[in-house]
Amino acid sequence: MSFASFWNRNIGAARLAILSHLEYRIDFFVDAIVQPTLSTGIELAMWASILTVGGLTQLNGFSRASYLSYILWALFVGRVSANWAYEMEMDEEIESGTINAILLRPISFYEYYLSQFLGYKISTLFISFACPMIVTLVFPTTVIWSRFPGMLALLFFYLFFVHTLSFCVSCLGFFITRVKGITGMKNMALWVLTGESFPLDLIPEPYKAYVLHLPFASGVYFPVAYLTGRVGAEELMQAFVSVAVGIVVVSIFAWLMWRRGLREYSGIGA
Amino acid sequence: MSIVISTHDLCRTYRTYRKADGILNSIKGFWSRQYEEKRALLPTNLTIEAGQIVGLVGANGAGKTTLLKLLSGLIHPSSGGAEVLGYSPWQRKSDFLRQISLLLGQKSQLWWDLPAADSFGLLARIYDLPPEQARRDYQELAERLRCTDQLHVQLRRLSLGERMKMEIIGSLLHRPRILFLDEPTIGLDVMAQKTIRDFLSDYVKTNSPTILLTSHYMDDISQLADRLLLISHGSMVYDGTVDSFVASQVANMSNEQTDFENVIRVFLEQEYRSR
Numbered sequence: 026m027s028f029a030s031f032w033n034r035n036i037g038a039a040r041l042a043i044l045s046h047l048e049y050r051i052d053f054f055v056d057a058i059v060q061p062t063l064s065t066g067i068e069l070a071m072w073a074s075i076l077t078v079g080g081l082t083q084l085n086g087f088s089r090a091s092y093l094s095y096i097l098w099a100l101f102v103g104r105v106s107a108n109w110a111y112e113m114e115m116d117e118e119i120e121s122g123t124i125n126a127i128l129l130r131p132i133s134f135y136e137y138y139l140s141q142f143l144g145y146k147i148s149t150l151f152i153s154f155a156c157p158m159i160v161t162l163v164f165p166t167t168v169i170w171s172r173f174p175g176m177l178a179l180l181f182f183y184l185f186f187v188h189t190l191s192f193c194v195s196c197l198g199f200f201i202t203r204v205k206g207i208t209g210m211k212n213m214a215l216w217v218l219t220g221e222s223f224p225l226d227l228i229p230e231p232y233k234a235y236v237l238h239l240p241f242a243s244g245v246y247f248p249v250a251y252l253t254g255r256v257g258a259e260e261l262m263q264a265f266v267s268v269a270v271g272i273v274v275v276s277i278f279a280w281l282m283w284r285r286g287l288r289e290y291s292g293i294g295a
Numbered sequence: 296m297s298i299v300i301s302t303h304d305l306c307r308t309y310r311t312y313r314k315a316d317g318i319l320n321s322i323k324g325f326w327s328r329q330y331e332e333k334r335a336l337l338p339t340n341l342t343i344e345a346g347q348i349v350g351l352v353g354a355n356g357a358g359k360t361t362l363l364k365l366l367s368g369l370i371h372p373s374s375g376g377a378e379v380l381g382y383s384p385w386q387r388k389s390d391f392l393r394q395i396s397l398l399l400g401q402k403s404q405l406w407w408d409l410p411a412a413d414s415f416g417l418l419a420r421i422y423d424l425p426p427e428q429a430r431r432d433y434q435e436l437a438e439r440l441r442c443t444d445q446l447h448v449q450l451r452r453l454s455l456g457e458r459m460k461m462e463i464i465g466s467l468l469h470r471p472r473i474l475f476l477d478e479p480t481i482g483l484d485v486m487a488q489k490t491i492r493d494f495l496s497d498y499v500k501t502n503s504p505t506i507l508l509t510s511h512y513m514d515d516i517s518q519l520a521d522r523l524l525l526i527s528h529g530s531m532v533y534d535g536t537v538d539s540f541v542a543s544q545v546a547n548m549s550n551e552q553t554d555f556e557n558v559i560r561v562f563l564e565q566e567y568r569s570r
Contacts, residue, residue, distance in 0.1 A: 037420030
C-alpha cells in the first residue's frame with residue numbers, strides 16, 4: 026500500500042467529518058462558536074468577580090490580566106482538545122455493531138476516527154479561535170503572539186494522545202458493551218486534569234508536580250500557559266515529552282485491547 | 296474452477312448472559328451472572344469454487360449469518376479455520392478486504408448523514424479507486440437499479456428500497472471477487488425485490504463474482520443460486536442443487552404443490568418442530 030493511498034483515504038475520512046457536520050448548520054454554528062463563547066463569558070465573569078471581591082491584583086504570582094487571559098483561551102483550547110463527541114460515536118459503533126461497516130473495509134477503526142477527529146478539529150479550530158483572538162486584540166491580555174505556533178503544535182500533538190485514549194476507552198465496549206458512563210467519568214477527570222476548569226499551577230505541591238507531569242496537562246494548561254506567558258519554552262518541551270510517553274503507553278494498551286476485543290466481538294446486529 | 300473458499304471444522308460459539316426476570320434478579324446480576332454458551336455454527340467443512348452462486352437457507356438462528364460473518368472476517372472462530380481467496384479472513388488483511396464485500400440487509404453500511412454520492416466518493420478513496428472511474432461506475436450501477444435521482448439525497452431520507460439499492464451500489468463499487476449477501480431483499484415490496492433480483496442476476500452474468508447469498512425469499516435463491524446449502528441448528532444438512540433438493544423431497548409431499556417455496560416451507564416447519 027502506497028503512502029499516497031494511505032493519505033488519500035485519510036483525507037477522505039476527514040472530508041467526511043466536515044461534510045457530515047456541515048449538513049447540520051445550526052448545530053455546527055452552536056458547537057463551534059455559541060457554546061464556547063457563552064461558557065467563556067460565564068467563566069470570565071466568575072473569575073473577574075473572585076479577583077474583584079477578593080481585592081486581588083495578583084494570585085499565586087500571576088496578575089489579574091494573566092488569569093483572565095488564561096480563562097479566555099482555556100475554554101476555546103479545551104473545545105479543540107476534547108474528544109468526547111467522537112468517543113461517544115466510537116462507543117456507539119461498537120455497542121450497536123455499526124462498526125461492522127468499518128471492519129469490512131480496508132481502513133482501520135483507529136485511523137478512520139482519527140482522520141475524522143482531526144478533520145473536524147482543524148475545520149472548527151480557526152472559527153473557534155476567532156472569538157478569543159478578537160477579544161485579545163480589543164482588551165489588554167498577556168498573550169504573546171509569537172508563541173502561537175508553539176501552542177498550536179503542542180495542541181495538535183495532544184490530539185493524537187487524546188484520540189488514542191478515546192480509542193482505548195471505546196475498546197472496552199467489546200467486553201462490557203456499554204461504556205458511556207466510563208467516557209463521562211473520564212471526561213470529568215480530563216476537565217480538571219487538562220487545566221480547563223482552572224490553571225493547574227494553583228494546585229498545591231507536591232500534587233502540582235505530579236499533575237503537570239501527566240500528558241493530560243498538555244490538553245489545555247501547557248498550550249494556554251505558554252501562550253499567555255505563565256510558562257516558558259522549557260516547560261513546553263517537557264509537555265511534548267509527556268505527551269509522547271503518553272501516546273506510547275496508551276497505544277500499547279489500545280493495541281492489546283483491540284486485538285482481544287476483536288476475538289470477543291460477535292458482529293452485533295447483523 | 297479454483298477453490299476460493301474452504302473451511303476446516305469451522306466453528307463458532309457465542310457466550311450470552313442469561314438473566315431471570317425481575318428487579319431482584321437484576322440486582323443479583325451485579326455480583327453473580329449466569330452465562331450460557333450457544334454453538335451457532337458446529338464444525339463445518341465446505342469448499343466453494345470461483346464464480347459459484349451459493350444460496351444459504353435455514354431458519355432464523357440456524358447459523359447462516361454467523362457463517363457469513365466468519366468468512367468475511369467480521370468475527371473470529373471459536374475453533375477450526377478457513378481460507379478465503381488464500382487469506383485467513385479474520386486477520387483482515389487490506390488486500391483481502393479489497394476483494395470482498397458483505398452486504399447486510401438489516402444494517403446500513405453507508406453514511407446516514409450524507410447523500411449516497413458523497414459516501415461513494417469516500418468509498419472510492421478507501422478502496423483507492425480512480426475518482427473518475429468510481430463516478431462512472433456508481434452512475435452506471437444507479438441507472439441499472441433505477442435510482443439515479445436519489446444519489447444526491449441524504450441517506451436517512453430515502454425509503455428502505457432506495458436505501459438498499461444504494462447499499463448494493465456501495466458494496467459493488469470496488470468490484471469484489473466475493474460477495475456475501477445477507478438478506479439483501481428483506482422488508483422490500485415485491486417490485487423492489489424483483490428489481491434487485493434482476494439486477495443481481497444481470498450483474499452475475501457480466502462480472503462473474505462468487506456469491507454467498509442468504510434470504511428468506513425463496514425466489515431470490517431459486518432465481519440466483521446454482522448451489523443450495525441448507526443449514527439447521529448450526530450444521531449443513533444439504534449441499535446440492537435446488538432442483539435435486541426439490542426432487543428429493545417430492546415423495547414426502549403428497550397433495551401439495553411441489554415447488555421450491557413449498558419444499559423449503561416444509562423443511563422449516565420440521566426445523567421449528569425439532570427445537
